[in-house]
Amino acid sequence: MTREELLQREYYGRVERAVDHIYAHYGEDIGLADLADVAGFSRFHFHRIFSGIVGETVGEFLKRIRLQHAAARLFDRPEESVTEVALAVGFSSSSVFARAFRERFGVTASQWRRRGRTTNPPRDQSNRDQTDRTEDQAEGNGEQARSAEGRYYSFTLSDEGKRRKIKMAKLAYTVEVKELPELTVAYVRHIGPYSGIPAAFERLSRWAGPRGLFGIPGAVTLGVYHDCPETTEESKLRSSACLTVPPDTAVSGDVNLMTIPGGTYAVARFEILPHQFGEAWETFMGDWFPSSGYQPDDRMCYEIYRQDPQNHPEGKFVVDICEPVRPL
Numbered sequence: 287m288t289r290e291e292l293l294q295r296e297y298y299g300r301v302e303r304a305v306d307h308i309y310a311h312y313g314e315d316i317g318l319a320d321l322a323d324v325a326g327f328s329r330f331h332f333h334r335i336f337s338g339i340v341g342e343t344v345g346e347f348l349k350r351i352r353l354q355h356a357a358a359r360l361f362d363r364p365e366e367s368v369t370e371v372a373l374a375v376g377f378s379s380s381s382v383f384a385r386a387f388r389e390r391f392g393v394t395a396s397q398w399r400r401r402g403r404t405t406n407p408p409r410d411q412s413n414r415d416q417t418d419r420t421e422d423q424a425e426g427n428g429e430q431a432r433s434a435e436g437r438y439y440s441f442t443l444s445d446e447g448k449r450r451k452i453k454m455a456k457l458a459y460t461v462e463v464k465e466l467p468e469l470t471v472a473y474v475r476h477i478g479p480y481s482g483i484p485a486a487f488e489r490l491s492r493w494a495g496p497r498g499l500f501g502i503p504g505a506v507t508l509g510v511y512h513d514c515p516e517t518t519e520e521s522k523l524r525s526s527a528c529l530t531v532p533p534d535t536a537v538s539g540d541v542n543l544m545t546i547p548g549g550t551y552a553v554a555r556f557e558i559l560p561h562q563f564g565e566a567w568e569t570f571m572g573d574w575f576p577s578s579g580y581q582p583d584d585r586m587c588y589e590i591y592r593q594d595p596q597n598h599p600e601g602k603f604v605v606d607i608c609e610p611v612r613p614l
Contacts (some may be wrong), residue, residue: 296578338572
């Protein structure tokens with residue numbers, strides 16, 4: 287076995303421990319921080335590692351497992367009401383369960399129960415055989431499923447997960463591990479969905495442009511994303527539109543100064559369209575990290591924008607994703 291394969295096995299093994307924890311406790315309140323601790327990864331970065339390797343977010347994966355168990359339980363325990371089934375598999379209320387179940391299976395839970403067992407259920411991996419097989423895999427029977435890239439995992443990818451893994455495999459990128467300096471940046475904070483950060487960059491530009499700060503040699507624009515989107519309400523997500531500036535730069539209004547720590551970073555360069563930033567992060571975390579010998583550190587991660595898409599022949603961003611790392 288090569289060193290790369292050994293490193294991949296360590297990474298996948300850690301994610302497997304989190305997956306096993308989900309299978310064993312799907313009916314309980316499972317926190318992202320708890321899963322990160324089980325896997326031995328940084329709490330802040332675990333959601334990206336999980337999503338990059340599994341092809342689904344933790345929340346998506348957990349909901350899918352809960353619904354699979356609910357589908358089987360509706361057949362196996364006719365004495366339980368739909369509400370009792372919903373609460374038993376971990377949903378917070380019957381209304382939340384009802385929406386999720388209908389969205390997944392195309393019928394209500396009551397209709398599902400009345401139709402009885404079927405060998406041709408609507409939607410992927412929803413019948414009892416699939417549920418049993420998934421449970422058996424979690425118990426370590428050696429049965430495995432092939433991912434979109436041909437690697438093996440003992441958890442089963444959903445159809446959406448497979449599609450996401452295939453899309454990730456198509457993104458070309460390069461990675462360099464290097465020491466990055468501490469940076470002083472002027473920033474404008476954005477609160478809300480991360481997709482809204484361009485408005486913060488516009489405010490930053492209106493402030494920095496007249497002061498000639500974009501013309502300083504070596505000046506670069508950065509995006510810093512401070513919160514985990516899986517555990518933070520979208521309306522409360524914090525991100526910062528940044529420009530590197532001299533430490534003694536005077537700021538005003540909603541523009542402030544911030545220091546970004548230096549240290550060892552893995553820097554992944556992508557050329558991507560505006561809608562591909564999420565795919566780039568997932569590709570970096572799920573494709574490069576497992577065989578790299580590194581794991582994410584808890585220092586600040588950020589994006590450096592190397593080229594304005596208006597100046598790119600294909601309208602793409604040239605972006606460096608800078609992820610702090612430490613040895614695995």
